[in-house]
Amino acid sequence: NQKEATKDDKLLSICKLLEEHITYYNWVGFYFKNGDKNELKLGPYVGDPTDHVIIPFGKGICGQVAVSNENFVVADVAAQDNYIACSITVKAEIVIPIFVNGENIGQIDIDSNTPDPFTEEDERFLEFVCAQVATLL
Template sequence: MFTKMDYANETSEKYVQLANQLNALLTGETNLYANLSNASALLNQFFDRINWVGFYLIEDSELVLGPFQGLPACIRIPLGKGVCGTAAKTKESIIVPDVNAFPGHIACDAASQSEIVIPIVKNGNIFGVLDVDSPELDRFSEEDRIGLEKIVEVLISHIK
């Protein structure tokens, strides 16, 4: 159905193309898990130099593992704990250049060295987070944060 895209050279333009591709992929489908599964697969195809990409969703005041691409991961994360729990609690995106320097980091994959987490907020309420890990230090930039926040906006528009 979808083949590997030849994304533009500019990072910001790559994210515009990715957002358009994600929107086309999700349009017409209402199943949350199908959409998040396809979103994580698309992001895994898009990124280079990552080892995990996926979602954690709020359930009973904690984050619970959702659709992802990568090695098995932590299943439950309390709000305020680790990078994902902190992003969910504060409702703010977090870029961590070195996860070993992040107080309270939860090491689900010892190979992960840097991380970016984008909260998914719908109608003012935390719905979950998008989490991307890399085996490289300092892998993620402000351009990645801005681009991934746009990706999350596309996702939110397809969440019922």
């Protein structure tokens, strides 16, 4: 419907802005909880297409954040055993949950081709972005 389309346009614009303006943000996308299933579903994103449209809770970095409700900053993806590779160029990843009324409803997921690029500044900034996103869902 129209409202969903507008919401997705806004989310895609956010992905584009982040990917264009922050050099070490190379893939930027949203995953959302898929109805009442125990899985995440890919939302708007910018970057290489991924096969991982559905991610079960607990699987990969994204699936772990779906159950932990906490930020997950991965300095070196090669050092993670519960990791789902989307592209061989990716060196690092950050996932920040999105809360609506205290409930973890999804997340922003960012991959970087630069090793260990994410700082606490990225976490604070992306928490702010997620809080803004929560208001438009």
